[in-house]
Amino acid sequence: MSKPPAPPSTSFGWDAAGRDQRARRFYKSKVWERTREAYIACRHGLCERCGAGGKVVHHKVRLTPQNINDPTVTLNFDNLELLCQECHNREHHERVPVADGLRFTADGDLIAVR
Numbered sequence: 001m002s003k004p005p006a007p008p009s010t011s012f013g014w015d016a017a018g019r020d021q022r023a024r025r026f027y028k029s030k031v032w033e034r035t036r037e038a039y040i041a042c043r044h045g046l047c048e049r050c051g052a053g054g055k056v057v058h059h060k061v062r063l064t065p066q067n068i069n070d071p072t073v074t075l076n077f078d079n080l081e082l083l084c085q086e087c088h089n090r091e092h093h094e095r096v097p098v099a100d101g102l103r104f105t106a107d108g109d110l111i112a113v114r
């Protein structure tokens with residue numbers, strides 16, 4: 001028996017369940033993986049704010065439904081910042097919500113806040 005098809009999403013892209021499929025796909029994509037690795041190497045693996053071991057490549061301009069497919073935003077070194085987990089948490093906890101009821105988790109996933 002095959003699985004039943006997924007129910008159609010009520011909104012375009014940024015679904016009501018709160019997790020955007022495109023953003024998730026982006027963060028799992030080969031091109032992001034490569035960009036991320038290259039960026040980390042370019043920053044010598046250090047957090048740009050405190051000098052600790054960098055773990056998260058953060059987008060200065062947050063990813064939105066409008067820019068998720070725009071490589072000048074998503075893959076541009078000028079828009080990236082290597083942060084340790086602590087600095088990344090601070091960045092996101094101090095400036096939520098990101099936009100229009102969206103915020104990032106520490107893993108870089110987008111979630112909807114209500």
Ligand SMILES: [Zn+2]
Binds near residue numbers: 047048083
């Ligand atoms: Zn740091």
Ligand SMILES: [Zn+2]
Binds near residue numbers: 057059108
């Ligand atoms: Zn971030």
